[in-house]
Amino acid sequence: MHDFSSILNHIAPHITLNEKDKELFISVLSTNKVKRKQLVEQPGYVSKYRTYVVKGVLRGFIIGSEGQEHTISLAVDDCFIGDSGSFLFQEPATLFIQAIEDSTLIQWSFESEQLLLDKIPQYAKVMMQRSQQIAVMIQRRVISQLSLSAEERYEEFSQKYPAFVQRIPLHVIASYLGMSREFLSKIRNQKINSKR
Amino acid sequence: MHDFSSILNHIAPHITLNEKDKELFISVLSTNKVKRKQLVEQPGYVSKYRTYVVKGVLRGFIIGSEGQEHTISLAVDDCFIGDSGSFLFQEPATLFIQAIEDSTLIQWSFESEQLLLDKIPQYAKVMMQRSQQIAVMIQRRVISQLSLSAEERYEEFSQKYPAFVQRIPLHVIASYLGMSREFLSKIRNQKINSKR
């Protein structure tokens, strides 16, 4: 049997599921291991599972009209990732979801999600708060993009997610922050040089 | 008594509330009229109400370090607006929420929200879907900002929200799309000239 304590702690830190609900919840989960570079979702295919990253790093990205990759979302240890639009409406995805490191996932199907929503009232409540929280996080990103320069965006990013800077390749961070890898490289060196 | 049909239709198009729930829901609502330029929320004050725009136009914005306004969200007829982070966590807001036109709002308090979440299981479910939908919309905006040029962003915006172009001043649209009002003005004229 697998260890689902991490997701239970994360999804339900403030509510207490009774034994029955906990059992139901665990019964729909399945564990999944993916290798570096492996795709979990891709454009054209419907997202069938909600995906929670137990350990590892994944990203969501699109490929622009001139072939450039744009990183839309990042997930490191203990958080959700996926093409949420595709999952929510059960329509073809627009994002690639890809592992950056070998990673361990917990997933449950769209049908299970409906079941949980119906059977466990608290599940809907908690997931509503999660969704709102995620919306707030994405909105913060919009704010950074609107109000900060490339340099300031990187500064904020590295303050906020020091772990990401270590584990995610530079060109991915650049495409997440909306600048070219070359320019990010320059910013990084400016910082290092100005420190001395 | 007020007419709450618009919000009932909008919030709950796919679920049917029984009479009791409908009554409870309506009992916590209050209608509010605001004038052009009036502030509904502002930084430093906790957002106490969920706000639904029945009719009118509002926007959320911040003021940057050099005094420039950045429009974070827009709401026209039949949608939600507010500093969702402030409402969710009941902590001081970071956004100004301001009426662009004279507008009619429906609001309910944070306490009422908790009540609805507890008493009406379907409320949580519907609001979860709404929140996810909103997250998807904001993410689409991130994608535009990352992958499109200023001109393409305006093109997309005017295709997607033709109504907004009519009712929202140019400098607000510019600050929403992340470009200077001057540049947007130029883009607009290019379009008009190339049409002939």
Add this chain to the structure above:
DNA sequence: CGTTTGCTTGAATTCTGTCAAAGCAGGTGG
């Protein structure tokens, strides 16, 4: 009316992107 508010225009400037070449690191096979 005068005054505010919002929109347009052109020229100079700044930030960030592009391109091409070179450097470095980790992994693989001989």
Add this chain to the structure above:
DNA sequence: CCACCTGCTTTGACAGAATTCAAGCAAACG
């Protein structure tokens, strides 16, 4: 253990997109 990949990062010269500044105009408002 070394040589050689391959993938990722760095560097510098140059180009371009979008901003800033400054001024003028138009429309809306009290």
